[in-house]
Each structure stands twice: as structure tokens, then as C-alpha cells.
Amino acid sequence: MNSLEVVLSLKIFDYLTKPTYHFSLCKHVRNALKTGIFFFSCGMSVFKRVVGVGSIFSHEEEAGVEYVDVDKLDSNSDELDGSKLEVFIAQQEVKFLSGLIRRYKPKKILEVGVCNGGSSAVILNSIKDDEEAKLCSIDIDAGEHVGRAVRKSFPELAKGGKWRLFKGNIAAKFLVEIGDGIDFVFLDTLHVNPVEFLDFLMILPYLKEGAVIVIHDVMLQHLVGGLDPKHAEYLRAMCKKFIQAYFGVTDVTSLQIQTKFGYPLLTTNCTLLWTIRGKNLIPSYDLPNIGAVKLESGQRKYLWEYFNLLTLPWVYVPGDEHLQIMEKFLKKYYSQELVATFEDEVTYHKAVFAATEKLEERKDEVKTEEKPVEKKGFWRRLMPWLD
Numbered sequence: 001m002n003s004l005e006v007v008l009s010l011k012i013f014d015y016l017t018k019p020t021y022h023f024s025l026c027k028h029v030r031n032a033l034k035t036g037i038f039f040f041s042c043g044m045s046v047f048k049r050v051v052g053v054g055s056i057f058s059h060e061e062e063a064g065v066e067y068v069d070v071d072k073l074d075s076n077s078d079e080l081d082g083s084k085l086e087v088f089i090a091q092q093e094v095k096f097l098s099g100l101i102r103r104y105k106p107k108k109i110l111e112v113g114v115c116n117g118g119s120s121a122v123i124l125n126s127i128k129d130d131e132e133a134k135l136c137s138i139d140i141d142a143g144e145h146v147g148r149a150v151r152k153s154f155p156e157l158a159k160g161g162k163w164r165l166f167k168g169n170i171a172a173k174f175l176v177e178i179g180d181g182i183d184f185v186f187l188d189t190l191h192v193n194p195v196e197f198l199d200f201l202m203i204l205p206y207l208k209e210g211a212v213i214v215i216h217d218v219m220l221q222h223l224v225g226g227l228d229p230k231h232a233e234y235l236r237a238m239c240k241k242f243i244q245a246y247f248g249v250t251d252v253t254s255l256q257i258q259t260k261f262g263y264p265l266l267t268t269n270c271t272l273l274w275t276i277r278g279k280n281l282i283p284s285y286d287l288p289n290i291g292a293v294k295l296e297s298g299q300r301k302y303l304w305e306y307f308n309l310l311t312l313p314w315v316y317v318p319g320d321e322h323l324q325i326m327e328k329f330l331k332k333y334y335s336q337e338l339v340a341t342f343e344d345e346v347t348y349h350k351a352v353f354a355a356t357e358k359l360e361e362r363k364d365e366v367k368t369e370e371k372p373v374e375k376k377g378f379w380r381r382l383m384p385w386l387d
């Protein structure tokens with residue numbers, strides 16, 4: 001019971017026993033009972049704290065959420081010259097990432113989604129004084145720019161075998177070489193279904209018990225949606241860059257971003273952050289676009305929920321080469337039933353995408369009721385732009 005609940009119960013008691021009420025008590029009896037209630041409530045509060053029982057209102061304790069004041073974290077990110085970082089995460093988020101690394105002192109860090117390498121530099125800077133700590137970074141893109149901020153502007157941070165960069169493929173391709181015992185992950189890839197869901201399923205077998213996973217862009221659906229004008233312009237521009245780079249669309253109008261690839265579909269990282277079981281670590285400032293989970297033990301019991309994320313509508317279907325690598329990898333670590341969920345979803349979403357293309361080609365002839373994809377179940381939503 002917290003102080004609010006104690007005050008409330010005293011008020012209710014007062015109301016029920018006041019002289020005008022039919023259940024009236026003399027002043028002395030009322031005062032004695034009120035003192036009793038007060039000490040009983042305090043006792044309950046101490047008891048619940050000791051045995052770990054709480055009321056439904058003490059949300060932070062119950063749900064295992066810690067709201068982190070980033071300014072109080074021991075981050076050393078101010079030492080880096082921000083103008084050379086080429087980073088895709090905001091300054092407060094840099095502090096959060098660096099502060100959590102310095103709090104948990106991980107030894108084997110995995111970063112998925114590198115781009116220019118700004119976040120790699122932040123991570124390397126956070127572990128520079130810890131001889132045992134190492135970073136492995138993966139990016140699907142094989143481009144020259146991948147990781148260049150570290151090579152060009154902060155080469156001293158990568159010295160002594162502190163950093164290994166794996167590029168040109170998905171995590172499944174490199175994880176065997178990287179090996180298990182990963183105790184900290186920074187996940188920041190495409191932010192559309194099913195990319196980060198699949199990234200997580202690939203990483204999971206390689207994690208150490210109690211590992212921390214930091215996920216970026218967990219609020220894109222809100223920020224890009226324009227509810228927060230401060231971020232909207234910047235994020236729309238960022239989104240546009242993504243779409244141009246990864247979907248090969250050169251002429252992206254803001255309308256396309258809003259409707260086709262935009263905020264209603266950028267919910268992936270938010271969904272993942274709150275699905276992974278463990279203690280959540282969330283910056284305490286307004287609208288945090290980054291968050292973390294410290295995994296609880298026994299993650300295997302939640303595999304069904306994690307695979308079930310793949311049944312959410314896909315915005316992107318990975319290429320066949322990547323799908324094959326992934327399938328082989330998943331078969332190694334997960335049951336036949338779970339892998340079948342993955343396979344079914346691939347088949348289904350490929351059909352949806354093929355149908356979308358056909359519909360777009362035949363836009364003028366096809367009536368809206370005509371849907372060439374057989375739905376698996378009435379609850380299955382097709383891609384929004386098919387409707």
C-alpha cells in the first residue's frame with residue numbers, strides 16, 4: 001500500500017463513520033480505529049516490499065519497468081566529438097546506450113544495424129577501458145560506408161581486436177563465427193515487420209542468460225505520425241532515406257511514406273520491445289524512442305509468442321537467399337512446429353506481395369472485391385494498401 005492508498009482508506013473510514021452517517025461512532029473509538037488502520041497499512045506496505053507483493057497501482061515495480069534518468073547514468077559519450085559520429089541516434093539515446101553498457105559491463109556485445117558506424121563508435125567508446133569487452137557489428141549492406149565513422153574518425157577505439165565488423169549478410173550468416181555468450185545487444189535495422197522479429201529469433205540462441213537488448217526506434221509509429229512536430233520532419237526524412245536505400249524506390253513522395261511505408265507500419269520495434277520477456281529499461285524523459293529489456297531466465301518458454309510475431313502483417317519480404325539462410329539456421333535451434341510457423345508466414349506473405357504487384361499492374365481493371373490471395377483465416381489482415 002502506498003501513501004495515497006493509506007490516505008484514501010482513512011478518508012473512506014472517516015466518511016463512513018462520521019456522526020451524520022447511520023454507522024456513527026464516538027470520537028475516541030473513531031480515532032483509535034483510524035490509528036489502527038494507519039499502522040496496519042504501514043505494516044502491510046513493509047510486508048509487501050519484503051515478500052514482493054504489490055498493489056495493482058505500483059506499476060513500475062510490478063511490471064518490471066525501470067524508468068531510467070539518462071542524465072544520472074555514468075555515460076562517457078560526451079568525450080566523443082559528436083560532429084564526427086555520423087550517428088542515427090539522438091544525443092539522449094547515445095547517453096542511454098553508453099550508460100547501460102557502463103552499468104552492466106558486458107564482455108561480448110553484438111550490434112545489428114551499423115550503417116556509418118556512429119553507434120559502433122559510441123559502444124566502443126563505452127568499453128574502451130575494459131580490456132575483456134569486445135564488440136561484433138553486423139550489417140546486411142556490404143557498402144564502403146558501413147562502419148566508416150569508426151575507421152575514419154575514431155580508429156583508436158577499434159585497436160587491439162576490440163571490434164569485428166561483419167557485413168553483406170544477415171545475422172544468421174555470421175553468428176556461428178561470432179559464437180555464443182553475447183551479453184549485450186544493440187538492435188537497429190529496418191524497423192518494419194518482420195525484420196527485427198527475425199533478427200531477434202536469430203540472436204536469441206546466442207545470448208547469455210540475463211543479457212540486455214537495447215532497441216532503437218521504438219516510438220517511430222508515433223513520431224513519424226506527426227503527433228510530435230519536433231521529430232516528425234527529421235524522421236520523415238530518415239524514413240525516406242531508408243525506403244530509397246532498401247526498397248530501391250527512388251522517387252518517394254511524402255504521401256507514400258505516410259500511407260504505404262509510414263507510421264502505421266513502423267510499429268515493429270515497439271512491439272518487439274514489449275514482447276520480449278524481462279525487465280524493461282526505459283528513459284524517463286518524454287517520448288523515448290529507445291528502450292531496453294534485461295532478459296529474464298528461461299526464454300524458451302516464450303518461443304511460441306516470439307514466433308507468433310511473424311503472423312503480424314509484413315511490410316517487407318526478405319530475398320530468397322536470406323530466407324534460405326534463415327530457415328536453415330532456425331531449423332538448427334528451434335522445433336519443427338516453430339519453424340513451420342516461419343515457413344507458413346513466408347509462403348503467405350510472398351503470396352500477398354505477388355498479389356499486390358498484380359493488383360497494381362491491373363489497377364484499372366480489377367474491382368476492389370477481387371482478392372486473388374486465399375486468406376488463411378478471417379482474422380488475417382491483408383496488407384493495408386490491398387484493401
Ligand SMILES: C[S@@+](CC[C@H](N)C(=O)[O-])C[C@H]1O[C@@H](n2cnc3c(N)ncnc32)[C@H](O)[C@@H]1O
Nearest residue numbers: 087088089113114115118119139140141188189
Ligand atoms: C538505422 S541504420 C543503423 C544506424 C546505426 N545503428 C547508428 O545509430 O548509427 C540501419 C542499418 O541496418 C542495416 N540493416 C537492415 N536490415 C538489416 C538486417 N536484417 N540485418 C543487418 N543489418 C540490417 C541497414 O543496412 C542499415 O545500415
